[in-house]
Amino acid sequence: MxxxxxxxxxxxxxxxxxxxxxxxxxxxxxxxxxxxxxxxxxxxxxxxxxxxxxxxxxxxxxxxxxxxxxxxxxxxxxxxxxxxxxxxxxxxxxxxxxxxxxxxxxxxxxxxxxxxxxxxxxxxxxxxxxxxxxxxxIDNDLPGTDHCPGYGSIARFLALAARDAVRDTEATAALYPVKFIEVMGRNAGWVAAATALGQDGDGDGPHLIFFPERPPRDLHGLLEEVQRAYDRHGQVVAVVPETLKDAQGRPLSGEDLSWTDPFGHRYYPSPGPALTRAVEEHLGLRARFDKPGTIARMFAACxxxxxxxxxxxxxxxxxxxxxxxxxxxxxxxxxxxxxxxxxxxxxxxxxxVANRERRMPDAFIGPDGRSVTDAFRTYALPLIDGPLPPYARLLDLPYLRA
Amino acid sequence: MxxxxxxxxxxxxxxxxxxxxxxxxxxxxxxxxxxxxxxxxxxxxxxxxxxxxxxxxxxxxxxxxxxxxxxxxxxxxxxxxxxxxxxxxxxxxxxxxxxxxxxxxxxxxxxxxxxxxxxxxxxxxxxxxxxxxxxxxIDNDLPGTDHCPGYGSIARFLALAARDAVRDTEATAALYPVKFIEVMGRNAGWVAAATALGQDGDGDGPHLIFFPERPPRDLHGLLEEVQRAYDRHGQVVAVVPETLKDAQGRPLSGEDLSWTDPFGHRYYPSPGPALTRAVEEHLGLRARFDKPGTIARMFAACxxxxxxxxxxxxxxxxxxxxxxxxxxxxxxxxxxxxxxxxxxxxxxxxxxVANRERRMPDAFIGPDGRSVTDAFRTYALPLIDGPLPPYARLLDLPYLRA
Known part of the structure; x- marks a missing residue:
């Protein structure tokens, strides 16, 4: 000994x-x-x-x-x-x-x-x-440290996954114009923000990133935002934290509390199904949701x-x-x-540190409240081995009738 | 020209x-x-x-x-x-x-x-x-070909993801004993089966793989199977196709038809939320679901x-x-x-080929209807660059009081 x-x-x-x-x-x-x-x-x-x-x-x-x-x-x-x-x-x-x-x-x-x-x-x-x-x-919400081990890997996974999901929606926007990606992150937007790290320019999706720091007014406010993004882009990939609440603190799933853990954190049912239904019913747009869930937190292959x-x-x-x-x-x-x-x-x-949370600083959230800033990219890209290798985009060379 | x-x-x-x-x-x-x-x-x-x-x-x-x-x-x-x-x-x-x-x-x-x-x-x-x-x-359901391009990649993603999800549930079984992984695959079980390709031995999860070829009796039959698996393993990772129906052809989500595409394929709401709720209400076990959705179909990084x-x-x-x-x-x-x-x-x-489907052959589905056979592993592992590299498992060396 x-x-x-x-x-x-x-x-x-x-x-x-x-x-x-x-x-x-x-x-x-x-x-x-x-x-x-x-x-x-x-x-x-x-x-x-x-x-x-x-x-x-x-x-x-x-x-x-x-x-x-x-x-x-x-x-x-x-x-x-x-x-x-x-x-x-x-x-x-x-x-x-x-x-x-x-x-x-x-x-x-x-x-x-x-x-x-x-x-x-x-x-x-x-x-x-x-x-x-x-x-x-993975929540990256510990005070006093530049970032938290675990965050870089979920951020890398979600940057890759969101980029691919955006490409999928582009390919099939006429059929499935709206896609929600439901992510973790507790009361902070760090995890949601990571979905922006694969964007390859202005206007590239995800088109709406909802941060707990910038809650939507209410469900109908969120739907209005989806409609506006659809009018602008012809398709919408929207990222929603599983804990997202509206400005009055009501969970977006509109459903009852699922459970409360010993530290007082409240868990609500997944908002993905409720939002998908609401978009179809109220906006008449076909919608889907992806919920990588624990897979995102744990994906060891990348x-x-x-x-x-x-x-x-x-x-x-x-x-x-x-x-x-x-x-x-x-x-x-x-x-x-x-x-x-x-x-x-x-x-x-x-x-x-104990029982405290560090939320996203204002400097990392875009003025529209639904995007990230270059300051966030500078902060986060090194943590995900970024930038990601580029994807092909066919040149717009129309073939015209002889 | x-x-x-x-x-x-x-x-x-x-x-x-x-x-x-x-x-x-x-x-x-x-x-x-x-x-x-x-x-x-x-x-x-x-x-x-x-x-x-x-x-x-x-x-x-x-x-x-x-x-x-x-x-x-x-x-x-x-x-x-x-x-x-x-x-x-x-x-x-x-x-x-x-x-x-x-x-x-x-x-x-x-x-x-x-x-x-x-x-x-x-x-x-x-x-x-x-x-x-x-x-x-990705459905791998075209007749006349050994397999279909696209299948190997979703199969690899899901083999990796399910393996990680199983490890996650192991680490936290006392809190979250039940996890559903909802997967694609239309009317065939090929995609669901791929989640077994990361198993590292008998008893390793996923513990229940539901194939469209082997539908559960009904929702309560499915719940009984979950309870039995829980009694045996102390935890359950169950894989459910998003199209899963019961033996009478009723969708497991218990909800209404979402839409029918021009080829007559019917789309129902995600079963994950309904199954999670049912397990919590009827079995009193806390449950979650992961729904990698289009991300699984499209994940380019692996x-x-x-x-x-x-x-x-x-x-x-x-x-x-x-x-x-x-x-x-x-x-x-x-x-x-x-x-x-x-x-x-x-x-x-x-x-x-047109409008026909090739379902999983009996030889690839285990006698319990909830697992795959070695014949399936022999078939599928080469398609996913398998076998996957092994994960660590700590040796069971108890430390006893001096």
């Missing part, structure tokens, strides 16, 4: 295409630093601590650690449990029984809350425990290489911080330069 | 990730054969003939033809118009005005019908016209290289057949060997 006791690593919140790269980063760095005894993984985040389901990561074969870099989803399993004072105290007692003195907790805003509660409970118990949060969220590398690096950085004795902090990514893109890891107090 | 008059090429039906490779194959082969005068593209299939919207393909720069190989969707635009006797006769008069003597018509079952009607109308008018169909359909190459080759083969004087035939793919995979092009009478 090393001088520093044992190290625990856990994964929490929604899984991503690169969260296992962070896991690999933690394990590899811990093996190199040789400051810890065992390297222990908790199954399903804090749940695995409370139920003592631990896996020995230090004894995994090297080739499995290598494969983690290209394996999506959370290899340890994940959770959305929120710690109470009672469960936090119990978790600390269990950590003590396993001589776990350092925790690398991979997750988003809610997971930072879990990490803080764990650290507070340890302090209350007089138990020496360091806890460092490793950022992970992750961003920048994202994968950074996900690994924030894991390794967490171990360095733990070795140095840091606690109650989250690793951040600090951008050094846009072109060529460069970033380093930094650090922020976890209290500035 | 060459001895053979002008050549027309058109794209029809649902666009795919590789239909432009077939277009490139036609144009490149026609440029090489030098038997035709102009190489003319019709905008939006037969619609572009009737409205005389023609584009000069012979004068497109070489780099655009190259880019077509990696550009999804139909660069010429597509249509689902069905020719009547009157419109077919009118189309032939227009072809004559442009001295078009050869037509390469890229499409599926319905498009083969269009090609035949065009040829018949030309015969009636005493106009010398050759028409060759170039196969294209097409099958075999599919792309074959899509090009069937286009080139159509030109050779036209030069040889063939008409009212469709190019086919004939498999020479599974391992190493090899196939050549062949030919079939278009009358054996």
């Amino acid at each position: 090393g001088a520093g006791g044992n190290l625990l690593v856990a994964q929490s919140g929604g899984a991503t295409a690169v969260i296992n790269a962070s896991l690999a980063g933690v394990v590899r760095a811990a093996l190199e630093h040789r400051q810890f005894g065992a390297i222990i993984g908790a199954r399903h985040g804090i749940d695995g601590v409370l139920t003592e389901r631990f896996v020995d990561l230090g004894r995994q074969p090297a080739e499995i650690l290598d494969q983690l870099l290209t394996t999506p989803s959370a290899a340890l399993g994940t959770t959305r449990r929120r710690l109470t004072d009672e469960t936090a105290a119990r978790a600390v007692r269990i950590l003590a029984q396993y001589d776990i003195r350092a925790v690398a907790y991979i997750g988003g805003n809610d997971s930072a809350d879990t990490a803080l509660r764990l650290a507070a409970a340890a302090r209350d118990a007089g138990y020496d425990l360091r806890v460092v949060s490793v950022p992970k969220t 992750v961003s290489s920048v994202d994968r590398r950074e996900a690994y690096e924030v894991g390794a950085a967490a171990v360095r911080l733990l070795v140095e004795g840091a606690s109650e902090v989250m690793v951040t990514l600090e951008r050094v330069s846009d072109d060529p893109y460069a970033a380093t890891t930094g650090v922020i107090a976890a209290a500035k | 060459g001895a053979g008059g002008n050549l027309l090429v058109a794209q029809s039906g649902g666009a795919t990730a590789v239909i432009n490779a077939s277009l490139a194959g036609v144009v490149r082969a026609a440029l090489e054969h030098r038997q035709f005068g102009a190489i003319i593209g019709a905008r939006h299939g037969i619609d572009g003939v009737l409205t005389e919207r023609f584009v000069d393909l012979g004068r497109q720069p070489a780099e655009i033809l190259d880019q077509l190989l990696t550009t999804p969707s139909a660069a010429l635009g597509t249509t689902r118009r069905r020719l009547t006797d009157e419109t077919a006769a009118r189309a032939v008069r227009i072809l004559a005005q442009y001295d078009i003597r050869a037509v390469a018509y890229i499409g599926g079952n319905d498009s083969a019908d269009t090609a035949l009607r065009l040829a018949a109308a030309a015969r009636d008018a005493g106009y010398d016209l050759r028409v060759v169909s170039v196969p294209k359909t 097409v099958s290289s075999v599919d792309r190459r074959e899509a090009y080759e069937v286009g080139a083969a159509a030109v050779r057949l036209l030069v040889e004087g063939a008409s009212e035939v469709m190019v086919t793919l004939e498999r020479v060997s599974d391992d190493p995979y090899a196939a050549t092009t062949g030919v079939i009478a278009a009358a054996k």
Whole structure:
């Protein structure tokens, strides 16, 4: 056993295409630093601590650690449990029984809350425990970091997918003039905005991107916008966050609450079917919706290489911080330069992150509220290995009768 | 102008990730054969003939033809118009005005019908016209060919996506035990079956694949199957074709007809939302659905290289057949060997293809009706550049208290 006791690593919140790269980063760095005894993984985040389901990561074969870099989803399993004072105290007692003195907790805003509660409970118990949060969220809504591991890969997938969906609608606009693409992103528009990153010029779709930061007036306001875009372009590809609400805070699906998670986030039914029906009924335009859903969050075959590398690096950085004795902090990514893109890891107090959200800044949303700015493209393109390779467009060379 | 008059090429039906490779194959082969005068593209299939919207393909720069190989969707635009006797006769008069003597018509079952009607109308008018169909359909349901260009790429996408979705559900089964993946495929299960191609062993998801060839008894029968799979695996990833009907032919969405296309195909609302609701209400299990929709049909970033190459080759083969004087035939793919995979092009009478469907053979569907057989894997894996590279799975090395 090393001088520093044992190290625990856990994964929490929604899984991503690169969260296992962070896991690999933690394990590899811990093996190199040789400051810890065992390297222990908790199954399903804090749940695995409370139920003592631990896996020995230090004894995994090297080739499995290598494969983690290209394996999506959370290899340890994940959770959305929120710690109470009672469960936090119990978790600390269990950590003590396993001589776990350092925790690398991979997750988003809610997971930072879990990490803080764990650290507070340890302090209350007089138990020496360091806890460092490793950022992970496709929503890209963590404060204090330039961007979040996981975002680059969903952004790349959606930039590619939206570009292809736009081409599909172009080819068949007379039959299917309206297409909705329903995307994730919780209360921020970062994920929706990524669908613009494959646009190849003014007027290219998606024609309407709805941001939670710029809600439509109401369902009929949204329909009016679709009609105007149709009048202008002869077709409409519209991107809607699955959580989109109108200006009064009503979900666009017009349906009842589906459930509320332990962190108070409300989940509503998919708006795609309701919007599709409304466009057909009210505008008389045939409409479809695509809902890549969890596939977008998880698609491993075309992750961003920048994202994968950074996900690994924030894991390794967490171990360095733990070795140095840091606690109650989250690793951040600090951008050094846009072109060529460069970033380093930094650090922020976890209290500035937990349960907070960073929404899209005004400078990234176009004045029409339905597009992105060049500033956003400059920000986001390096994160998706962009720009994307161009597609062919036939030259408009009409063939005329002899 | 060459001895053979002008050549027309058109794209029809649902666009795919590789239909432009077939277009490139036609144009490149026609440029090489030098038997035709102009190489003319019709905008939006037969619609572009009737409205005389023609584009000069012979004068497109070489780099655009190259880019077509990696550009999804139909660069010429597509249509689902069905020719009547009157419109077919009118189309032939227009072809004559442009001295078009050869037509390469890229499409599926319905498009083969269009090609035949065009040829018949030309015969009636005493106009010398050759028409060759170039196969294209993600549904893989054309008779007389081993498989259809477009299928390999959607199959590859869905094999990758389903594998990732299964991993996602594994990581979070306690929260979201049930996931539906809604897929295309019209009346055949080929597309749904492809979701099995990333399975890494017995018991790996998707746990239930519903084939149109093996409909569930009714909605409650389907729910019972979901419950049984949940009892067995603790989680369920179920694949449902968007056209899935029950044994009485009722659509699973339980909703009204959305529309009927000119070829008589009926379109119903997406079953994903209805099934998700039913699982939550009747089984008390939280459920989600992913509906990659047109994105799956069109995702260019990870097409099958075999599919792309074959899509090009069937286009080139159509030109050779036209030069040889063939008409009212469709190019086919004939498999020479599974391992190493090899196939050549062949030919079939278009009358054996038009408006007919090839469904999944019994030998490809597991005895439980919800899985695929090794025979299907042997058939399909070469078409998706398979097998897929393996994912990591942590060894089950529990860490026990000292």
